[in-house]
Amino acid sequence: MFCYQCEQTAHTDSGAGCATSKGVCGKDEATADLQDLLIHLLKGIGQYSTRLHAAGTPDAAADHFILFGLFTTLTNVNFNRARFVELIAEAARIRDRVRAAYEAANPGAPPLGGPAAFTPATDLAGLLKQASPASVRAGIELVGEDVIGLRSLVLYGLKGVAAYAHHADVLGQTSPEVGAGIAHALDLLASDPTDVPVLLNEALALGHLNFKVMGLLDAANTGTYGTPQPTNVKVTPVAGKAILVSGHDLKDLHAILEAVKGTDINVYTHGELLPAHSYPNLKAYPNLAGNYGTAWQNQQLEFAAFPGPIVMTSNCLIEPQPAYRNRIFTAGPVGWPGVRHIANGDYSQVVQAAQALPGFPETAPEKTILIGFGKDAVLGVAGKVIDAVKSGAVKHFFLIGGCDGAAPGRNYYTDFAEKAPQDTILLTLGCGKFRFNMEDHGTVAGLPRLLDVGQCNDSYSAIHIALALANAFECGVNDLPLSLIVSWFEQKAAAVLLTLLALGVRNVRLGPTLPAFLTPALVGVLVEKFGVLPITTAEADIAASLNRAAA
Amino acid sequence: MSEREVTLVTRDGAELRFPCAAKDNVLAASEAAGYFLPAMCHEGTCGLCHARVTEGKYTMGPHNSAALQGGEVLLCRCEPDENLTVALPYNQAQVLRYKVPVRQAVIESMEPAWQNAVALTLRLQPDPEQGQAVEFSPGQYMELTIPGTDIRRAYSLANLPNWEGRLDFLIRLAPHGQFSTFLREQAKVGDAITVRGPSGSFILDESSVRPRCFVGGGCGLAPILSMLRHLGEFQDSQPTHLIFGANRESELVPQSDVEAVTAALPQIGVTLAVSAPEENWQGFQGTAPAALDAFLSQTDEPIDIYACGPPKMLEAIEILLQQRNRDDRLIAERL
Ligand code: SF4
Ligand code: SF4
Ligand code: FES
Numbered sequence: 065m066f067c068y069q070c071e072q073t074a075h076t077d078s079g080a081g082c083a084t085s086k087g088v089c090g091k092d093e094a095t096a097d098l099q100d101l102l103i104h105l106l107k108g109i110g111q112y113s114t115r116l117h118a119a120g121t122p123d124a125a126a127d128h129f130i131l132f133g134l135f136t137t138l139t140n141v142n143f144n145r146a147r148f149v150e151l152i153a154e155a156a157r158i159r160d161r162v163r164a165a166y167e168a169a170n171p172g173a174p175p176l177g178g179p180a181a182f183t184p185a186t187d188l189a190g191l192l193k194q195a196s197p198a199s200v201r202a203g204i205e206l207v208g209e210d211v212i213g214l215r216s217l218v219l220y221g222l223k224g225v226a227a228y229a230h231h232a233d234v235l236g237q238t239s240p241e242v243g244a245g246i247a248h249a250l251d252l253l254a255s256d257p258t259d260v261p262v263l264l265n266e267a268l269a270l271g272h273l274n275f276k277v278m279g280l281l282d283a284a285n286t287g288t289y290g291t292p293q294p295t296n297v298k299v300t301p302v303a304g305k306a307i308l309v310s311g312h313d314l315k316d317l318h319a320i321l322e323a324v325k326g327t328d329i330n331v332y333t334h335g336e337l338l339p340a341h342s343y344p345n346l347k348a349y350p351n352l353a354g355n356y357g358t359a360w361q362n363q364q365l366e367f368a369a370f371p372g373p374i375v376m377t378s379n380c381l382i383e384p385q386p387a388y389r390n391r392i393f394t395a396g397p398v399g400w401p402g403v404r405h406i407a408n409g410d411y412s413q414v415v416q417a418a419q420a421l422p423g424f425p426e427t428a429p430e431k432t433i434l435i436g437f438g439k440d441a442v443l444g445v446a447g448k449v450i451d452a453v454k455s456g457a458v459k460h461f462f463l464i465g466g467c468d469g470a471a472p473g474r475n476y477y478t479d480f481a482e483k484a485p486q487d488t489i490l491l492t493l494g495c496g497k498f499r500f501n502m503e504d505h506g507t508v509a510g511l512p513r514l515l516d517v518g519q520c521n522d523s524y525s526a527i528h529i530a531l532a533l534a535n536a537f538e539c540g541v542n543d544l545p546l547s548l549i550v551s552w553f554e555q556k557a558a559a560v561l562l563t564l565l566a567l568g569v570r571n572v573r574l575g576p577t578l579p580a581f582l583t584p585a586l587v588g589v590l591v592e593k594f595g596v597l598p599i600t601t602a603e604a605d606i607a608a609s610l611n612r613a614a615a
Numbered sequence: 616m617s618e619r620e621v622t623l624v625t626r627d628g629a630e631l632r633f634p635c636a637a638k639d640n641v642l643a644a645s646e647a648a649g650y651f652l653p654a655m656c657h658e659g660t661c662g663l664c665h666a667r668v669t670e671g672k673y674t675m676g677p678h679n680s681a682a683l684q685g686g687e688v689l690l691c692r693c694e695p696d697e698n699l700t701v702a703l704p705y706n707q708a709q710v711l712r713y714k715v716p717v718r719q720a721v722i723e724s725m726e727p728a729w730q731n732a733v734a735l736t737l738r739l740q741p742d743p744e745q746g747q748a749v750e751f752s753p754g755q756y757m758e759l760t761i762p763g764t765d766i767r768r769a770y771s772l773a774n775l776p777n778w779e780g781r782l783d784f785l786i787r788l789a790p791h792g793q794f795s796t797f798l799r800e801q802a803k804v805g806d807a808i809t810v811r812g813p814s815g816s817f818i819l820d821e822s823s824v825r826p827r828c829f830v831g832g833g834c835g836l837a838p839i840l841s842m843l844r845h846l847g848e849f850q851d852s853q854p855t856h857l858i859f860g861a862n863r864e865s866e867l868v869p870q871s872d873v874e875a876v877t878a879a880l881p882q883i884g885v886t887l888a889v890s891a892p893e894e895n896w897q898g899f900q901g902t903a904p905a906a907l908d909a910f911l912s913q914t915d916e917p918i919d920i921y922a923c924g925p926p927k928m929l930e931a932i933e934i935l936l937q938q939r940n941r942d943d944r945l946i947a948e949r950l
Contacts, residue, residue, distance in 0.1 A: 072660070072661055074660045075660070075681065084658075088655065088656040088660045088661045089655065089661075092822055094824045146850065146851055146852045149852055150852070361663060362653075364651075364653045364654075365705060371746075383655065386651065389752075390751070391750065401822065402819070402849060404848075405849075413778075416778045417748065419747075420746050420778035420779070421746040421747075421748050422745060425744070470661050470662045470663040470682075471682055472683070473681060577681070
């Protein structure tokens, strides 16, 4: 196996990458190899799909499968080997279908090669033997690290785009443009591209595409569940039976709330589902009791102590400990061998489990936090914000957003939030916020100092806010008193980064470490061309940000 | 003495003590002692298992220095050189301590199964603190106490983890066994019984990519049925074979049980081995180990063998595997 797609990838003397029998995340060799093969087949589907899109006859079901397939290969999503064996077989069937459609429309056209012509073995042993040409490292001796790194940037960014697109898709928001863009990138990767400018352009094109996808996702979420409103969320347990829902998927949470309707079971959000409490059509459910726990890397402690069933609706899953293995369920793209999976949206088993498990014996002294500052809520007080900046009461905005993780270097973000001066406003999104969102950050100019924009899926909202402020101040985004402090962990963050670069947002401070797949030369391009900054210390970076604003 | 004692001190002052062999790491030793601490990579890269050693010398194995905060250790790479005291950055309540639960259950049904065996079903009594869930790994056992005594006997669970408080066992009635005598002479539906469990390490290695072969003799089929049901419930697609051995056809597992398993696991192959069959017996003639030998002859691929049955059967399998000297792995439970 070889995998270096996430921030916690192994670093050894022979370089970066998880390359032994198990990745740092717990993904085993067979699963990693099968994921590579699935992606290989998806490239094959992409080769035909891009041509069908060009001809105006796209296969929507194939596009949908591509999104789901890519999503299963993100970090901390699916560890279930058996599932990948099935997905590979399904991918081969879909590839054959789009091939037939293409060949019927283009009689006599020369057959496509590469992944388009690949025949996967039908059993596990055979598949594992086929895996090595499908590795992201394949061909490195011919094309070198830079090209492999750039292809990886395109692939990992693409995975992030697909994950967001899938979230929008399940709520009915999709567009042929998205399917076409994704197929285009897969088709390019299928050709084993070596041209650096072509790859860089594709990465930026994916950044633009991701902006559209995130717009669709925003429309899907707000269209289905209403516009997020500032909301106080209980972060302490209430006596009674309990279900915990983690991941990012609002639709699954909604289905669970429907399933417990009329019972006295309390539903708690975990991690990236915290923002669900700000949607009017979700918070209307009396069973939605509060938020329990923090970010994904703490789940083993938190899940073990939770007295009810747990549902993981998307990333980030880590190895379920024996203490709760029997009461954790996965849904959607997620999976772990030997853990119950709910594929059909029927959560009755989870309700049954909640009834059988003890629940919380007592109600803890109540504590709440304030969330729900999506674009509409923030822009609703835009006048106040603008006045506060003009009067000098607010000097600077920091967007501290992105993923959390286990590495000690992530204390930087806690320090950053703590040490940012009182006359600054902190915007946050993603699960990185749990490093500082339980603290009271006070108010400035009548506004809360910490504004929680939502999930990493709500990056669109944050960008929208920045663009609207730039508009109000009649300047560019880069001239605003705004600094972006982005913590990345997995591939959705890679997609958001590409979006920021594509929109020309400069001076993004990226940490806690830079992606291992970016070679020094590629980092050089990001730094020089796009003004990406590696992080140093919180103090120094705060000072530098404020200086830039003053200059 | 090459064994060291490790003392973990939680943030709220609780002390957890366990032994740790030389060259073993603290995380592995704590898991062996039933304390599950947060961990992900188990190889010094992710940083999740960090803690602080407050007393004692240790050696840190290979690890990623970026995962390590000044003055701390990664427990998965920390090998004690002497007795060690470690401060954990969390409270006692957050250590996943595996305490074997003790519960009250009632006899819900007792039906004669095949040849001298009883299918016993118990139901957990409601308990507000522990709930009604039956949680275990297929292959594990429970200890049942004979009412009014301290006598406990271990029996494997034959069903799956569930939310209804249901425990199924397949118990062979031994002529002079104490629990057997209790079942035969005293037990009746509605009686209360204390159950202690689950315990046991006869469990599936679901991360293995090898084909699996299950070998059961007598009531050794109970845990194997539980494992097969589990694989069926999870639509496992790995090649799987079941060998069940008996002396006579009448002692074989009922056909309906075999059919239930093949319906849930379509890829499974089944060998029914009978050592002293009637004349017109169509299946394999010989013992379960002999059937395993025949099965191994058909494949070069190393397999995982899960065996549960009487000591004689297991010994024969061990000898057979030694003779064959292949890369197969034996995971076994003695009845
Ligand atoms: S996802 Fe991350 S931790 Fe997991 S194998 Fe890949 S690089 Fe390693
Ligand atoms: S923000 Fe990123 S790291 Fe956090 S839970 Fe979501 S996918 Fe995982
Ligand atoms: S478990 Fe990952 S460093 Fe120890």
